[in-house]
Amino acid sequence: MRTKIAFVTERCTGCGGAPVCRVYCPCGALRLVDDIDHFPFKRMQVDPVLCTGCGSCVARGPNGSRIFGCPWDAIRLTAVQEAVGE
Numbered sequence: 001m002r003t004k005i006a007f008v009t010e011r012c013t014g015c016g017g018a019p020v021c022r023v024y025c026p027c028g029a030l031r032l033v034d035d036i037d038h039f040p041f042k043r044m045q046v047d048p049v050l051c052t053g054c055g056s057c058v059a060r061g062p063n064g065s066r067i068f069g070c071p072w073d074a075i076r077l078t079a080v081q082e083a084v085g086e
């Protein structure tokens, strides 16, 4: 059972329609959607069903180190909410 899930913060720029983060997700859980607050820009969204919480899309590693993932540090991991049906 997964214990964490990814979420996208307000730092997401949508990468001009060419999101870097998506290549790091092995589950196809990252989707580019319309940013309704900043039309016509877009932002990334995590599919909570597909995300396994693997952390491959997250740029922040242990002790604040930088690792691969979103170059804008816009994706974080959070404790999974059991309410999503697990």
Ligand code: SF4
Residues within 6 Å of the ligand: 008, 011, 012, 013, 014, 015, 019, 020, 021, 022, 043, 044, 069, 070, 071, 072, 073, 074, 075
């Ligand atoms: S999460 Fe990061 S890499 Fe992905 S679209 Fe947003 S800014 Fe770009």
Ligand code: SF4
Residues within 6 Å of the ligand: 005, 006, 024, 025, 026, 027, 028, 029, 030, 046, 050, 051, 052, 053, 054, 055, 056, 057, 058
């Ligand atoms: S934590 Fe893993 S499965 Fe979830 S969105 Fe990021 S790369 Fe994809």
